[in-house]
Amino acid sequence: MSNNQPFAILGNFTDVNVLFHAAEKTRDAGYQDFDIYTPYPVHGLDKAMGVKRTILPHISFWGGIVGLISAVLLMWWTGAVDYKLSIGGKPFFAVEFGMPVMFELTILLTALATFFALWGLCKLPRWYNELQHDAGFQRATDDQFVMAIFSTDQRFSTENTRKFLSEIGADDVRSVNSGAI
Amino acid sequence: MSATTAAISDDMRHADGYSAASMSPNEEPFREPLILGNPTMHDISRKIIGIIESEVTFKYLATLAITATLAVWGIFCIGYTIATGIGVWGLNNPVAWGWDITNFVFWIGIGHAGTLISAILFLFRQKWRTAINRSAEAMTIFAVICALTMVVIHTGRPWFAYWLFPYPNQMLMWINFRSPLVWDVFAVNTYFTVSLLFWFTGLVPDFATARNMVKSVVAKKIYHFFSLGWTGSTRHWHVYEVAYMIFAAISTPLVLSVHSVVSFDFATSVIPGWHTTIFPPYFVAGAIFSGFAMVMTLLVIAREILGLKDFITLKHLDNMNKIILATGMMVGYAYSMELFVAWYSKNPYEWATFYNRLTGDYAWAYWTMVSCNVISPQIYWFKKLRRNIPVMFIISIFVNIGMWFERFTIISTSLHHDYLPASWGYYSPTWVEISIFIGTFGIFLTLFLLFAKFMPMIAIAEVKGVMPNAQPHHHEENH
Structure with a gap:
């Protein structure tokens, strides 16, 4: 990974309905390497994201x-x-x-x-996560929903992805570098 | 960040999620809310994690000291039994099973409510279970620990307890799979293992919440370890929910099988009073009955002391009391059916045993059982009494007593009158047996107190998931 490329772009959501549509839009935009972190299982969000059925x-x-x-x-x-x-x-x-x-x-x-x-x-236990020091990311186990689009995605470009996240309703859109403390 | 916090808090408060108008379509408007006081999600995390972070109070320490003393005393008496032999108990011929097996069945039964709440109510989509399932599951595990203790020491030479497992040995012998006691080994160990895995799986997301919220560095490290690095990823939740469903689906038949197998210990014998086909369902109903009573006893105290009245509401307690009423009548039906079949069979030994149960030396135990289990829960026909805290506390204690006496009655009345009057006897426990029983309560309550202090006592993630507006609206409409 080059130095100027962040690990992922993160955005927080507070409304589950906005989040749900955002997940669908992200899926439809062709992103694949992204994830949504939620404090509790949101019904149907996996489908909206295009997650394949587990084996x-x-x-x-x-x-x-x-x-x-x-x-x-x-x-x-x-x-x-x-x-x-x-x-x-x-x-x-x-x-x-x-x-x-x-x-x-x-x-x-x-x-x-x-x-x-x-x-x-789930590839757990994994006691280190690149995003773990991001304060906004930690809200995902409390009261907010965090969407992360990883730089490993084919369609990823720092600028466009940031813009995309803002458009679909994310707050506090930010880049997180790998191992950022 | 704080701006967004304020935004979400305001948003949720003004939304007034409990009025019919703004309720998501999957919430029935006429139902009572599951959580009182309109908390935000942050409030919920804060409240539950706050219990972990709060200062240890004198009251807590004093209670812990008492229960730990009882536990230590019980463990001492277990040591005394092991060192001396079970001759220190009151058992002899003809009563060769007494308080040991009574306590074993009693504790296994207590555990069943936890599995019922976590698995069966989950399959029935009973949302109210979320507030109580964690503590009920913890109770299951601690109760099964007590049950295993009782059954291991009753073998007489517990240092050979591993002989119960099939393993290649220098004696070239294998265990006898035709014995219901071997079935019991498999049933109880499977039950303990599955309950522990299910409980831990449920705890992982809440450990992650604790990890991110606690201030203490040491606590953070510990929760970090046990959270396995859980992030709340939807890709993980997807697998997690399937796993949870599978756990619930296999725990449901498991819980029914465990007490059925326990009842086989009696039912497959040819002793009058034990040799009946009604035993498996009768034992399962009794187990659920006693387990709910124990959950009630503990939760009534816990919600008071830990300030969880908004989470464990009167609605929860009311629902549990309804289950106590229903299962109480099931055991009442079983008692009468047992009696009827004994009479109808025209088997003189069978009838003699039951007549002796009603009028003989242990009649006091039988009638204690009937009054506690069948008569006392009848007051739950009245909603007012179902929602009265002192009443439900007292009834739950009654049911605990009654269910203990049920097992005692079954065991001692069937054994103390053998076929020949020459081999009749009367069994009473020694101080050692009584101490060990009290000691198991000490162990159980000590473990429960430690759990309540160090682990998220309410399933945080699950409670959040059933809050109004927690789930997307249109998704539900699509169904």
């Missing part, structure tokens, strides 16, 4: 399948293959008595898959 449910599903299969294999192999122990003439393996453990391991592995996939897909 998380697929990961969770396969986590559950792995849990289910491992439960069956565990109970079948330990009980009916490796260590046959006759208790009251009950079968060494059966779905009936296996149901609770099959269910619990399915849930457990779904939860673990969901949890780790969530942070993996």
Whole structure:
């Protein structure tokens, strides 16, 4: 990154309706490498931004399948293959008595898959953020919405992007340099 | 920056988001507001983070000292039990399960309200849950810690507790998956793990708010660490919301399964009074009932002391009391159905057990249970009483007592009269068992007090999301 190119251009919003339209306009203007930081999930904003559907449910599903299969294999192999122990003439393996453990391991592995996939897909934990020292940016966990258009975007140009952000209703439009303190 | 702050504050105050006219279309105008006092979003963050930042009061320290003392005393008695053996308890033949398993089932049940509020009410789109879900989930985790403590020490040799897990060992043995006690190990551990992950996931955005707001450098570092570097990016929220939905969707059957599996510990045995098919739903309803009562007990105190009356409003408490009334009647139905089936079955042992429950040595426990669980919540038919703080506090205590006695009744009345009158007996606990039970309350309350001081006690991001005008208007119309 050259020195005169900022890391991103930021603008703050206070009205969620203005923000929503701004997101659509940014998407329609062809920007791709931009983000909106909000204190709470705003319904439909992801769609307005053109965010693709996450693959998380697929990961969770396969986590559950792995849990289910491992439960069956565990109970079948330990009980009916490796260590046959006759208790009251009950079968060494059966779905009936296996149901609770099959269910619990399915849930457990779904939860673990969901949890780790969530942070993996968000690329978190990431304890350093280029924008973190910007006072206006910190309002995004409090009461304002912050839009950032990154200089890595194809259409990015410091001047035009600044103008664009002001036009779509952002306040306090500013450039933030990478690692600015 | 300050100019924009003023602008947003003014804008929100003048908007008067609670009047029908300016309400966003997804808000029903005839409903009571979820948050009182028209706070701005900044007010909400400030208020919740303010609890973390506020000076530690004498009252808080005094309470903490009491609960910590109880916890230490309980832990001492646990140590005494482990060092000496469970002979220090009052258990013997025929009553081989007593306060240990009563407390285990009691604490697991307490936890269920947290999951119900965080998962089931989420799936039902009950917005009022946002003010109470965080503390209820915390309660779940602390209650399950107490339950795990009880069940581990009741094994007698807890240093071998890892034998409960299937792992390759030099004895070349595996655990017996046909045993409901093994199912219980899987159910409770899964429940604890999933609850913890769900709770932590919910906390991350609020840790980020805390990170950006707290003044203390050390606190900032700690919250920064636990926030995982959360920024509030919409690309992250997108994944986060899906994950939250999946967590809610899997926690719902999980919570139902956990208490069902706990009830299997009894129901799959052939002991009269335990061997009934009604147990799983009956236990689940009872768990939710007792859990809500505990949430009520804690929240009534917490909203008073921490000044959260605008967040945890009478509407929230009213809703919870309605659930207490409903689940109270479900357990009442279960009690009568159990009794009816015992009579209708014409099984002499079954009927003898139930007749003994009503009139025998433990009749006092049975009738305590019925009066606390079935009769006392009936006053919640009256809205005035549902919204009366002292009344709901007392009833919640009653329900806690009643639900503890329910488990005690089920366990001791079924065991103390064996098939042969020669092997009948009477069980009463020793001071060690009583101390351990009190100690679990100490552990539970100490953890809850620490939570209330150091973590965002109300889900800040979720509360903001259900505020009037928090969501874009036209988007809702598009639906």
